[in-house]
Amino acid sequence: xxxxxxxxxxxxxxxxxxxxxxxxxxxxxxxxxxxxxxxxxxxxxxxxxxxxxxxxxxxxxxxxxxxxxxxxxxxxxxxxxxxxxxxxxxxxxxxxxxxxxxxxxxxxxxxxxxxxxxxxxxxxxxxxxxxxxxxxxxxxxxxxxxxxxxxxxxxxxxxxxxxxxxxxxxxxxxxxxxxxxxxxxxxxxxxxxxxxxxxxxxxx
Amino acid sequence: xxxxxxxxxxxxxxxxxxxxxxxxxxxxxxxxxxxxxxxxxxxxxxxxxxxxxxxxxxxxxxxxxxxxxxxxxxxxxxxxxxxxxxxxxxxxxxxxxxxxxxxxxxxxxxxxxxxxxxxxxxxxxxxxxxxxxxxxxxxxxxxxxxxxxxxxxxxxxxxxxxxxxxxxxxxxxxxxxxxxxxxxxxxxxxxxxxxx
Numbered sequence: 001x002x003x004x005x006x007x008x009x010x011x012x013x014x015x016x017x018x019x020x021x022x023x024x025x026x027x028x029x030x031x032x033x034x035x036x037x038x039x040x041x042x043x044x045x046x047x048x049x050x051x052x053x054x055x056x057x058x059x060x061x062x063x064x065x066x067x068x069x070x071x072x073x074x075x076x077x078x079x080x081x082x083x084x085x086x087x088x089x090x091x092x093x094x095x096x097x098x099x100x101x102x103x104x105x106x107x108x109x110x111x112x113x114x115x116x117x118x119x120x121x122x123x124x125x126x127x128x129x130x131x132x133x134x135x136x137x138x139x140x141x142x143x144x145x146x147x148x149x150x151x152x153x154x155x156x157x158x159x160x161x162x163x164x165x166x167x168x169x170x171x172x173x174x175x176x177x178x179x180x181x182x183x184x185x186x187x188x189x190x191x192x193x194x195x196x197x198x199x200x201x202x203x204x
Numbered sequence: 205x206x207x208x209x210x211x212x213x214x215x216x217x218x219x220x221x222x223x224x225x226x227x228x229x230x231x232x233x234x235x236x237x238x239x240x241x242x243x244x245x246x247x248x249x250x251x252x253x254x255x256x257x258x259x260x261x262x263x264x265x266x267x268x269x270x271x272x273x274x275x276x277x278x279x280x281x282x283x284x285x286x287x288x289x290x291x292x293x294x295x296x297x298x299x300x301x302x303x304x305x306x307x308x309x310x311x312x313x314x315x316x317x318x319x320x321x322x323x324x325x326x327x328x329x330x331x332x333x334x335x336x337x338x339x340x341x342x343x344x345x346x347x348x349x350x351x352x353x354x355x356x357x358x359x360x361x362x363x364x365x366x367x368x369x370x371x372x373x374x375x376x377x378x379x380x381x382x383x384x385x386x387x388x389x390x391x392x393x394x395x396x397x398x399x400x
Contacts, residue, residue: 024333052330053330056330056333056334056363057386059333059334059335060330060334060363060387060391061386061387062334063328063334063335063336064334064373064387064388064389066386066387066388070386070387073386074386074387077386095360096360096361096395099361100361100393100395103363103382103383103384103393106382106383106384107382107383108383127360127361127395128395128397131361131380131382131393131395132380134380134381134382134383134393135380135381135382135393137383138380138381138382138383139381160395160397164395167380168378171378
């Protein structure tokens, strides 16, 4: 097959997606912002990073009435965080894991702790542990404590539904007035005991 | 002596001038012999497929090819326009949809917010392009200040928020939060997984 034919087929496969992306963004962003955001998205694509989160970030900014400069800064920041996340998690990381890891980095988790969590999770998906970790930090559990707990839960083989329940229980405890760090530590200890013990399903 | 030689030559020439009688079966015998010969490699089908050849393309054909590409792009843009209110969806998938059983790519999720004073509540997020007017994500008032909507959400990690009365952004109080201070308004996170 000639080079021209291959290029033609590649163009036909790639062009519609690029058009779709431009259409969604161009409907909401002004021209200078659109150009800047598209440049960041193109760079991310070249770096083999997921581009949908970047587009979503820009659309979110537009929906919230943010100015163009703010949107560009937010999209660029997310792109950099996803780049860091991918470096730490490796090429086998899924787009969801990269996105969740970028959010965790934004919350203050260090790349070293991200690598610890990766190691503790083994081959299990990290998306839920990362979402729970970020939530704990947002709810004022100190970063070191939150990271240590989630790493410990991952190492104990706690499954995603149990992690989701753990998050809900900690949130409920904090809403009732518990100290965030104590609530998280206590609930995590109980979960680890249940996981390593009889294997009973957790309950509220 | 010379006369004898000339006579011999004359006799030989006379013999050569006599027409040769060819049998009717000769053609058939020759063709049978030709067919028995091995076929030349260049006439094989595979050879025809892999042998480079020069193709002349007229400007008209190039124009038609370019028009086909342009039409494809325009159709893609039209599809994108129709899908603006939906979650991010590659146009390639719109043209070549996957299996009809969509259960493996999304799950129905119930969003609930207690907002007694609200007149309108919508859910916006990564799954609907952050579009507060998206019809499928408008919450209904169930009474007692409880608003809820059950809508399909693609598998994966998503950020989302409630929009109350088109102006107030409220994170889901029951869901994990994300630090999303870029735009100064809170978001929640949801991880949608395949039901086992």
